[in-house]
Amino acid sequence: MDKAPLTWAQKMHWYLYHSTLPGGRWRNNVLTYWAVPAGVGVSDCVEALHRLVQEHQALRARYPADVVTGPVQVVEPDFRPPVALCDVSGAADERSAVEAFVGQVLRQEFDLAAAPPVSAVLVTDGEQVRWLALVVHHISTDGASRQVLAASFGRHLAAVRRGVPAPLPRLGGPLSDAALQQSAAGLRQSAASLRRWTTVAAAMPATTLPVEPASVAGPLPTEALLATPGAAACERVAKRSGVPVSAVFLGAYAAIVGRFLGMARVPVNVYSSNRFSPEKVNVVGCLYQTLPLVVEQKGGERLRDFLQRAQGGLLDSYRFGHHDYDTFTDTRVRQQFSWGRNVSVMPSFNFSPVGAAGDTSGAIVPTDWSVRAIEHDLGDPFELVVQVVGADVRYAVRFDAALIESGTATALVSAMHRFLTIAAEHPDSSVDELLDLADVPVSERDAGWIERDGSWVHRDGIVAAARRHPAVSDAAVLVEPSGALTLHVTAAAGLTAHGLRCHLTELLTELPGTVVPDAFVLRPAPPTDGREPDDRTPETLRWAVFESALRRARPGSSWTASSPYLPQGGRTADLWRVLAELTAEGLVGLTYTDFLGFRPLGDLAEAVVALHSGDPVVVHAG
Numbered sequence: 001m002d003k004a005p006l007t008w009a010q011k012m013h014w015y016l017y018h019s020t021l022p023g024g025r026w027r028n029n030v031l032t033y034w035a036v037p038a039g040v041g042v043s044d045c046v047e048a049l050h051r052l053v054q055e056h057q058a059l060r061a062r063y064p065a066d067v068v069t070g071p072v073q074v075v076e077p078d079f080r081p082p083v084a085l086c087d088v089s090g091a092a093d094e095r096s097a098v099e100a101f102v103g104q105v106l107r108q109e110f111d112l113a114a115a116p117p118v119s120a121v122l123v124t125d126g127e128q129v130r131w132l133a134l135v136v137h138h139i140s141t142d143g144a145s146r147q148v149l150a151a152s153f154g155r156h157l158a159a160v161r162r163g164v165p166a167p168l169p170r171l172g173g174p175l176s177d178a179a180l181q182q183s184a185a186g187l188r189q190s191a192a193s194l195r196r197w198t199t200v201a202a203a204m205p206a207t208t209l210p211v212e213p214a215s216v217a218g219p220l221p222t223e224a225l226l227a228t229p230g231a232a233a234c235e236r237v238a239k240r241s242g243v244p245v246s247a248v249f250l251g252a253y254a255a256i257v258g259r260f261l262g263m264a265r266v267p268v269n270v271y272s273s274n275r276f277s278p279e280k281v282n283v284v285g286c287l288y289q290t291l292p293l294v295v296e297q298k299g300g301e302r303l304r305d306f307l308q309r310a311q312g313g314l315l316d317s318y319r320f321g322h323h324d325y326d327t328f329t330d331t332r333v334r335q336q337f338s339w340g341r342n343v344s345v346m347p348s349f350n351f352s353p354v355g356a357a358g359d360t361s362g363a364i365v366p367t368d369w370s371v372r373a374i375e376h377d378l379g380d381p382f383e384l385v386v387q388v389v390g391a392d393v394r395y396a397v398r399f400d401a402a403l404i405e406s407g408t409a410t411a412l413v414s415a416m417h418r419f420l421t422i423a424a425e426h427p428d429s430s431v432d433e434l435l436d437l438a439d440v441p442v443s444e445r446d447a448g449w450i451e452r453d454g455s456w457v458h459r460d461g462i463v464a465a466a467r468r469h470p471a472v473s474d475a476a477v478l479v480e481p482s483g484a485l486t487l488h489v490t491a492a493a494g495l496t497a498h499g500l501r502c503h504l505t506e507l508l509t510e511l512p513g514t515v516v517p518d519a520f521v522l523r524p525a526p527p528t529d530g531r532e533p534d535d536r537t538p539e540t541l542r543w544a545v546f547e548s549a550l551r552r553a554r555p556g557s558s559w560t561a562s563s564p565y566l567p568q569g570g571r572t573a574d575l576w577r578v579l580a581e582l583t584a585e586g587l588v589g590l591t592y593t594d595f596l597g598f599r600p601l602g603d604l605a606e607a608v609v610a611l612h613s614g615d616p617v618v619v620h621a622g
Helices: 008-019 042-055 094-106 145-162 174-182 184-202 231-241 245-261 303-319 325-339 406-425 431-438 459-467 497-506 541-553 572-584 592-596 601-607
Strands: 002-005 029-035 070-075 083-087 118-125 128-137 221-229 265-272 289-296 348-351 370-373 382-389 392-400 449-452 455-458 472-479 485-491 519-523 609-612 615-618
Touching (some): 002 174, 008 070, 008 325, 008 592, 029 094, 029 145, 042 083, 042 118, 042 128, 042 145, 070 572, 083 094, 094 128, 174 184, 184 289, 184 325, 221 406, 231 245, 231 303, 231 382, 231 392, 231 406, 245 265, 245 289, 245 303, 245 348, 245 382, 245 406, 265 303, 303 431, 392 406, 406 431, 455 459, 459 472, 459 485, 459 497, 485 497, 497 519, 541 572, 541 601, 572 592, 592 601
Parallel strands (some): 083 118, 265 348, 348 382, 485 519
Antiparallel strands (some): 002 070, 029 128, 118 128, 221 370, 221 392, 265 289, 382 392, 449 455, 609 615
16 A cells, blocks of 8 residues: 555645535535446446546545655555445436436545445446446546546547457556645746735735625525527637637636626636646646636726736636645645735636537527525535537536525526627627626615725624624714724623634635725723733633643644634644544544634633543533
């Protein structure tokens, strides 16, 4: 068995897995399926599947936690994934039968430490195989791997049917990626990416997605799909503007979102496949990472100029989209706490080129939108995935319907398609003219919104967020003559401005139209003891045990109860030790997510569960 640290991209899925309660971990499983040629039997398919798994390291990797180094990937020398058979012969409704069967396999919860998180379903009609469905946890695969998997399986199946021996396993993959990332060159790459992120984040407007939640019942993960002719029109726009078609879609997306939100500078989280070197093109594994950019539209500018600037940002995102997840998380959380504004959640964009544009003679008639609720977690509240397949453009928009209504989400992407169609016919038009012709929906702003730093801040949202603190009974936000925001609250004694700041920062990703105010006025004022809020430490045995575990996880460190973990110097890379030390003390119930947020450590200490004689008992303060 070969062992190595997790790759940068794998770390995010490790933390997500261990922050999700059993019963919900399957939501990070990835389903890939493809048709099997006629006349193929089960035994040939199983052998081809085994060869596929042997070829790619990622499909043989499991992910335990080493007692010294923390989470690692261990690649097994041989692994045969479990294969379930779904025979549809005689089924009254084949599609429903297959969806129900595959859905059960998709909802299985892998044990990442015990075995490679891979399983398969063969859909058969009697003795003939018709489809193969592969379920893999996201830590071992990504969107770009799907094409590689399908091509590799087809090649192995053909070899099996011809009686050709299995090839040697492919060189390269997660193990070589991990080695590169630990090298000096890898660390320089991550440091450069971090500098780029800091520059982009500092240039973001006050809010990244200033919308008022459509429902308080969120999050409501939803997916809308549309396949429509239009690839040739998009290619014409790309050629006339001197940019790749990916920049055309990104620019159109940013322009539409900007018009909808009333923002000239639009932050967009861009996915990078990180497969730009020849040795990475045909690798299966989780390589995708994201990096934000800010797309700015200048009034009256021509489409060509706008798209070329979008291309520059896109290339930077691809260039710097490979970075250490731990270090990025540390920096992002600390900056968000320091700046008092969201730099984590924003519209996101993912272009996945498949096939080539073809002739689209005749009128472009979009098919109806297909909208459905999904059970998978959302990385961002409004994500657009674009594929070009032959003559068609396929749009998939995944969004939180509690934040953006389904009708609004589909209307925005439909307007984007109209924007590109019109641009192909009117290449000399300005961006503003194209937006007018595309009939883009526009957010309505009432008196509860104020304009700030090129964006909009929901003053009423800040008030509502403050009132969610259990100690706050009333709140109001005043705009000072200088433009600064002051939050006035009536609260129970003991609440400090620092504690209120932690509370509001915790809600920024949930309420991306809000910011942390510049100043606080609390009535009645909390009692003072001559010390700063950061120096207040609860005199309880629970906190003493909690702090002791933190000190053992990082020797020489010091901690205060009134501040969150990362803003006071904690590290994401140490969290596995922190949780292990707490468990050793019999304190459980916290996850990685708790420490990666903005709740003060004292609050986390109150939330732990102490194990006494095998029975869980909540430890209360005082």
